[in-house]
Amino acid sequence: MSSLLExxxxxxxxxxxxxxxxxxxxxxxxxxxxxxxxxxTSYQFNDAVALGQVTPGPLLVTATFIGWKVGFDxxxxxxxxxxxxVATVCIFLPSFFMTIAASHQLGxxxxxxxxxxxxxxxxxxVVGLIAAAAVQMARDTIGSWPQGILCLAxxxxxxxxxxxxxxxxxxxxxxxxxxxxxxVW
Amino acid sequence: MFLSYLRIGATGFGGPMALxxxxxxxxxxxxxxxxxxxxxxxxxxxxxxxxxxxIDAAVYIGYRLRGWLGALSAxxxxxxxxxxxxxxxxxIYFWMGRLPEFEGFLSGVRPAVVAVIAAAAWRLGKxxxxxxxxxxxAAFVLVASLLCARVNDLVPGWEWLQHAAPTIKALSSVxxxxxxxxxxxxxxxxxKPPAEPKEAKA
Numbered sequence: 001m002s003s004l005l006e007x008x009x010x011x012x013x014x015x016x017x018x019x020x021x022x023x024x025x026x027x028x029x030x031x032x033x034x035x036x037x038x039x040x041t042s043y044q045f046n047d048a049v050a051l052g053q054v055t056p057g058p059l060l061v062t063a064t065f066i067g068w069k070v071g072f073d074x075x076x077x078x079x080x081x082x083x084x085x086v087a088t089v090c091i092f093l094p095s096f097f098m099t100i101a102a103s104h105q106l107g108x109x110x111x112x113x114x115x116x117x118x119x120x121x122x123x124x125x126v127v128g129l130i131a132a133a134a135v136q137m138a139r140d141t142i143g144s145w146p147q148g149i150l151c152l153a154x155x156x157x158x159x160x161x162x163x164x165x166x167x168x169x170x171x172x173x174x175x176x177x178x179x180x181x182x183x184v185w
Numbered sequence: 186m187f188l189s190y191l192r193i194g195a196t197g198f199g200g201p202m203a204l205x206x207x208x209x210x211x212x213x214x215x216x217x218x219x220x221x222x223x224x225x226x227x228x229x230x231x232x233x234x235x236x237x238x239x240i241d242a243a244v245y246i247g248y249r250l251r252g253w254l255g256a257l258s259a260x261x262x263x264x265x266x267x268x269x270x271x272x273x274x275x276x277i278y279f280w281m282g283r284l285p286e287f288e289g290f291l292s293g294v295r296p297a298v299v300a301v302i303a304a305a306a307w308r309l310g311k312x313x314x315x316x317x318x319x320x321x322x323a324a325f326v327l328v329a330s331l332l333c334a335r336v337n338d339l340v341p342g343w344e345w346l347q348h349a350a351p352t353i354k355a356l357s358s359v360x361x362x363x364x365x366x367x368x369x370x371x372x373x374x375x376x377k378p379p380a381e382p383k384e385a386k387a
Contacts, residue, residue: 017359018235021201023305027330031354047291050298051274056197057204057267058237064271069279081272088268095236096260099244100253102230110229114370119233121369124319125362127310128326134303136334141295151296158304165304166198169297176293177286 003074004083006037011063011090018095019119020126022052022059027133029062034140039070042140054166063091150175186255189216190243190262197239197263204239204263212246219246239263318372325368326361333357 014028026049033039040048045066052062064084071083102109109115142148154168189211197204205228212218219227224246231241240263247259281287314320332339334357336350 013359016235017362019362020309022237023302023309026302027358031334031358036351036355043291043295046295046298047278049302050294051271051278053298053301055267055270055274057194057263058201058240060237061264061267061271064268065275065278068272068275072276072279077276080276084268084272084275088264092236092240092260092264095234095241096244096256098234099230099236099241100248100256102234103245103248106226106230109233110226115233117369117372118366119369120313120319121322121372122362122366123309123313124322124369125326125365127306127314128323128328128365129330129358129361130302130309131306131323132327132330132334134299134306135331137302138296138299142299147292147296150293151300154297154300155303155307158300159307164198165301169294169301172297173290173294177290180286180289180292 003037003070004086007039007067007070007083008086008090010037011067011087012094014063015060015091015094018060018091019122020130023130023133024126025049025052025059025062026137027129029066030133030136033066039066039073042137044069046137046141050169053169060091061088063087146179186247186251187258187262190247190259191266193243194263195266201238204237205242208239208243208246218250223249318369322365322368322372326365330357330361333361 010029010032014025014032017028018024030042030045034042034045048062048065049059051065052059055061064087067084067087068080070087071080074083138151142151150172154172157163157168158165193204193207193211197207209221209224213221213224224242227242227245227249228238230245231238234241240260243259243263244256247255247257249255251258310323314323333353336353337347340346
C-alpha cells in the first residue's frame, strides 16, 4: 500500500506546481516516475505522454496511465483501476481547490503587482524547465540517426505549421512502422 | 451542466486552447450562462494558477454558477471522458507491447513526443520571453535543471552529494519553479537579474 501513498503524494505535488499548462507535467513528474521510484522506464514514460497527447482533454491524464501501471504491478487489474483513479484525482485536486479559493479574491489576486511579477518569473522558468525535459527525453529515448532526424522534422512541422500534436505523433509512428517493414529503419 | 461538460471533455482534442474555445462556445455563446467578461476572468485565473487552463476556467465558471456542485461537475465532466479512455487504452498498450510491429510504431512515436515537448517550450518561450529578464530566468532554469539531473556526476568525490542525489533530482523542478518566481520578484526591483546557482539545490 505504500506505493499508493507515494503515488498520491507525487501526484499532489505535481498538481500543485504544474504552472503553465500540461507540458510542465513532464519535468515535474519524470524524476519521480522514472528515476526515484522506477515505476516506468523512460520509454514507457515517453509513451505515456504520447497517450496524454492523443486523447482528448488535458495532458495531465498521463497520470492515469502511470497510476494504472503502478497499481497493476502492485496488485493486478483492480488495483490498477484504484491507483489510476487516485492518481487522477490527486493530480487535479490542488488546482481545483486553488481555483475555488481564488475565485473569492479574484480582483485582489489579478491586481496585485507582486503576484504578477511572481507569475511572470514562474512562466519564464517553466519554459527552461520544459526545454530541459525535452533534452533529457531526447537523450534517453532517441537511439538512432533516423530517429533524430524524424524528431527534428516533427519539430519543424510543429513550430512552422498549426498541425496538431496528435497528428504529428501518429504520422511519425506510421512512418516508422512502414520504414521498419521495408527494412530501412 | 454536467452533461455539457462531459461532451466538451469527450471532444476536446487539440490542446488547452481548443478546450477553452469549446467552453466559450457552450457557456458564453450558446447558453449565455456567463458574459464574455466573466469568461475572460475565468481564463485569466486559469493562467495564474497551476493546472490546465481550461479545467481551471471551467471550475471557475461552474463555481460561479452553481457553487461547489457546479465546480465538481465541471471538473468531473471534463476529466471523466479522457480518464476512461486512458483507462481502456493503457492495458491495450501493455498487451500490444509484445508485438514487434507495435515496437516499430513506437520507435517513431518517441522522437515525435520529444518534438512535441520541445515545441511546447518554443511556443511558451515565444509568447512569454519577450524581455531579457525572462530570457535569463529561462536560461538559468534550463542549465540548473540539466545540472540537477546529472548531479551524481558533478563532484564524484562528495559522498553526501551522492546520498542527496535522488532527493535533489525529485525536488529540483519544484525548487526551480519557486526560485524563478522569486527571481521574477527580484528582477523588477533590480535592473539586472541575479543568477544564484546555489538556490537551485536548496
